[in-house]
Amino acid sequence: MEIPLRVGNYFFMTDETTNIPTEKVAKVSVESTIVGADAVLVKQDDIVEGAVIAIEKAALYVDLGLSGTGIIYGIEFMNARDVIKRINIGDTISAKVILRENPEGYVELSLKEARQALMWSDAEAAIKDKRVMDLVIKDANKGGLMLDWQGLAGFLPASQLKEENYPRVEDGDKDKILRELKKLIGKRISVSIINALPKEGKLIFSEKESGSKEGKEIVAGNFIVGDEVSGTVTGVVEFGIFIKLDDGVEGLVHKSEIDWGLVEDTKAYARVGDKVKAKIIEIKDGKISLSIKALKANPWKEAAKKYKKGDEVQGVVIKFNKHGALVSIEEGVAGLVHVSDFGDEEKLRTALSLGKRYTFSITLFDANEERMTLSYGEKKA
Numbered sequence: 001m002e003i004p005l006r007v008g009n010y011f012f013m014t015d016e017t018t019n020i021p022t023e024k025v026a027k028v029s030v031e032s033t034i035v036g037a038d039a040v041l042v043k044q045d046d047i048v049e050g051a052v053i054a055i056e057k058a059a060l061y062v063d064l065g066l067s068g069t070g071i072i073y074g075i076e077f078m079n080a081r082d083v084i085k086r087i088n089i090g091d092t093i094s095a096k097v098i099l100r101e102n103p104e105g106y107v108e109l110s111l112k113e114a115r116q117a118l119m120w121s122d123a124e125a126a127i128k129d130k131r132v133m134d135l136v137i138k139d140a141n142k143g144g145l146m147l148d149w150q151g152l153a154g155f156l157p158a159s160q161l162k163e164e165n166y167p168r169v170e171d172g173d174k175d176k177i178l179r180e181l182k183k184l185i186g187k188r189i190s191v192s193i194i195n196a197l198p199k200e201g202k203l204i205f206s207e208k209e210s211g212s213k214e215g216k217e218i219v220a221g222n223f224i225v226g227d228e229v230s231g232t233v234t235g236v237v238e239f240g241i242f243i244k245l246d247d248g249v250e251g252l253v254h255k256s257e258i259d260w261g262l263v264e265d266t267k268a269y270a271r272v273g274d275k276v277k278a279k280i281i282e283i284k285d286g287k288i289s290l291s292i293k294a295l296k297a298n299p300w301k302e303a304a305k306k307y308k309k310g311d312e313v314q315g316v317v318i319k320f321n322k323h324g325a326l327v328s329i330e331e332g333v334a335g336l337v338h339v340s341d342f343g344d345e346e347k348l349r350t351a352l353s354l355g356k357r358y359t360f361s362i363t364l365f366d367a368n369e370e371r372m373t374l375s376y377g378e379k380k381a
Contacts, residue, residue, distance in 0.1 A: 042067045042107060046097045047117055052089050060084055062093065064107060070095065071106040074344070075322070080111035094118075098323070102340050116198075119150055123196040123203055135205075136188050140181035142174045143237050147191070152203050156191060159235045159242055159250070160206035165189070194287060195252065200239045204252075223249075223288060225280050228295065233274040241270050243278060243290060251288035253278055260293050260332030262318050299332035304367035311362045315374065317352050320345075325352050327360060327374055335362070335372030342376070351376065 042048055042064065050062040050070060058077055062070035072080065072095065087093065096117055099108035126133075135154070139146040144161075147154040158167060158181065167180035195204035223229065223245075234250060235242035241253040258269050269292075270276060282289035307313065307329070315327035318334065324341070325348060328334040337360065342348040352358065360374040 042097050042100060044097050044100055045117075047094055048097055048107075048109070049092060049094045052087055052091050052093060055084070055087065055089060060087070061106075062095065062109060068101075068105070068107050070097075070109040071102075071104075072109050072111060076108070076110045076112065083111055099338065099340065108340075116152075119152055120196055120198045122150070123152065123193055126193045127196060130192060132190050132192050134188050134190050137184045137186060140178065140185055142178045142181075143235065145181060145184060147203075147205060149193070149203060153201060154193075154203040154205050155237070155239075156205040156207060157235050157237060157242065160194070160204075160208055162207050165207065197239050197254070200255070202239060204239070223280055223283060225283060227280045228277065229280060229290070230275065230277045233270045233272050233276060236267050236270050236272060238266060241266060241276075241292075243276060245288070249288060251278070251280070251290040253290045253292055257281065257289075257291035257293055260296065260299050262326070262328070262334065299330065300367040300370045303330065303333045304365075307362060307365050307372075309362055309365050311365075313360055313362060313374075314357055315360050316357050317354050320349065320354070324348060327358075329360075329372075333372070335364075335374045337374045337376055 048062075048064055048067070048070065050064045052060060053063045053069075054061040059071055059073035060077065062072070064070045072084070076098070077084065093111065095109035095111050096113040097107060098110045098113065102108050125131075133149065135147045135149060137145050137156075138148055144155055144157040144159075147156060158177070161167075165184060167177045189207055191205040191207050193203050194206045197204065229245050229251075231243040231245040231251070233241055234244045238255075240255050241258065243251050243253060245251055255263050255266055258266065263269065276292065277295060278290035278292050279294040280288055281291045281294060313329045315329040315335075317325050318328045319326040322339075322345070323336060324339040325337045326334050327337055337348075337352075339345055339348050342351055358376065360376055362372060363375050364371065364373040366372070
């Protein structure tokens, strides 16, 4: 069998047993390998399936048919090495697309993220089915309780506890609340998932009696998407803000809906007891999703009049993540510089520093999707 071997800007097809090159093929992009009217390009975050065609010391190659060749390497290979040990050439595997085309023309894949995507899909199904499950309380903090479901971390806010388990502390002392919550560690309780937050790697649970769900749906039915509402903040947690609306129903403002800019600390935006206004952006299964930023002007609309693909812009590095660096070109408008521009994360962090301004080129600008990607102009220097 032949496997791909990259040398410089070319791919060689090599015999698996001898590793002797049999054919030289000029480097081509994913787009240029797609032929035929029925071909569909893979997209980032897609779950794809293909046969393993080669396994090297630090890389695994997958045949994705007309979509090209997938590769699992670097940190993704390390994260999945225990699974890869059990994979053989010819096996069919599922993986998640984390980069549609890297500089070498491969589709970058993740086995770990594929498994997680399937678990998140199951969590969404549990929400839709209003599934009730018995779970053990693992730990507690001043905001609520920690649980675990199928390997996914979960959080049960104190505001979602039944009356008999709710920590009633007259003076609201947080240390006393924590002591009361810690008494529940090790206890098995019946809960249901009310929200799944893949970006935060967290599930949100509720213990409140299932018999009240129909009543909640009726109350939620008094609202429609687009309504501007006011309410009182009942909880501020890492992933967002809980708001009790005038009719007594509770809604959640996810962290991503608090402000157009990057929100690192939700507690900097609200405190329990604050009166706030928000806009209803979704009503699903009796649950209301709110947005505070929707009441403010969308900076992407104005940015669309000023920026386009190919423009050189000044931007400030505001965050690093496993995919690269998040760069803000103006308040509320930010995009990603992918780690592949630099080779690896260490080189990226050497070239760029948090809080500093650099010159970048816009490689994608989509105001409707509020999405932008950038490249660093000095990466080859």
